[in-house]
Amino acid sequence: MSLDVHDDVERLEKLGATVAVPATAVGEVAVFARLRDPLGNAFALFSRTSSRELEERAAATEEHIEQAACAPAPGGFAWFEIGTTDPQASQDFYRQAFGWRFEKDDSAGGKPYYNVFTGNEWPSGGMYDHSCGPGGADYTMPSFLVTDVPATIAAATEGGATVEHGPDSNPDGLVFARLTDPNGNRFGLFSMAAPS
Incomplete structure (x- = not known):
């Protein structure tokens, strides 16, 4: 997850990444981008919007992700x-x-x-x-x-x-x-x- 996809895309390009899909908003929910590392491997960045309802859902999702990572x-x-x-x-x-x-x-x-x-x-x-x-x-x-x-x-x-x-x-x-x-x-x- 990224705090600011636009800034991170710019920063990662300076490290040798290339952009496959530029920072793109998905409704009011998230922003994502798809890049390739210097060897051509694809990876994605995403960030969520900051409304209170979405923050509450995000906190629950992060708790679920943490539990899933453990088991x-x-x-x-x-x-x-x-x-x-x-x-x-x-x-x-x-x-x-x-x-x-x-x-x-x-x-x-x-x-x-x-x-x-x-x-x-x-x-x-x-x-x-x-x-x-x-x-x-x-x-x-x-x-x-x-x-x-x-x-x-x-x-x-x-x-x-x-x-x-x-x-x-x-x-x-x-x-x-x-x-x-x-x-x-x-x-x-x-x-x-x-x-x-």
């Missing part, structure tokens, strides 16, 4: 991932743009994966370093929590999705996959390790 429900958006062939450029941009912090994920079984902290005490997303291996890609994508990654892959491919990677797993039992929908949009699936 996402199966089928819901629960993580974001940045795939990058230039991890230093990606980290530099997002640190300068939003103050994000990147920490190597030691539970990823040696995979070049970083947790992304966006201001909370827990990570909100991750960054996969694709600079070392073949077939690496630059992307930003949402990831959804599911109860069974292989079964969800089967349902998604029946609906026209294509599997790009996975299913794969970490030593801690997390199972994940990366797919594209019939229009080429990437998304991730993951399931948590069963409690011991």
Whole structure:
């Protein structure tokens, strides 16, 4: 979320972002813009208007978002991932743009994966370093929590999705996959390790 989308668009352009959709008002509810980071990955900014009624609804929504981030429900958006062939450029941009912090994920079984902290005490997303291996890609994508990654892959491919990677797993039992929908949009699936 942005406090002022117009100002942030201008600031992010100076850091190397390009504008795909300029700051645009959505009725009296919000302003949004869609940009691309220096590697071409799409992301969006949005801000809400400041009427009292909307502020009350926003506070309730933010409380719900915070609860969902702590305990996402199966089928819901629960993580974001940045795939990058230039991890230093990606980290530099997002640190300068939003103050994000990147920490190597030691539970990823040696995979070049970083947790992304966006201001909370827990990570909100991750960054996969694709600079070392073949077939690496630059992307930003949402990831959804599911109860069974292989079964969800089967349902998604029946609906026209294509599997790009996975299913794969970490030593801690997390199972994940990366797919594209019939229009080429990437998304991730993951399931948590069963409690011991």
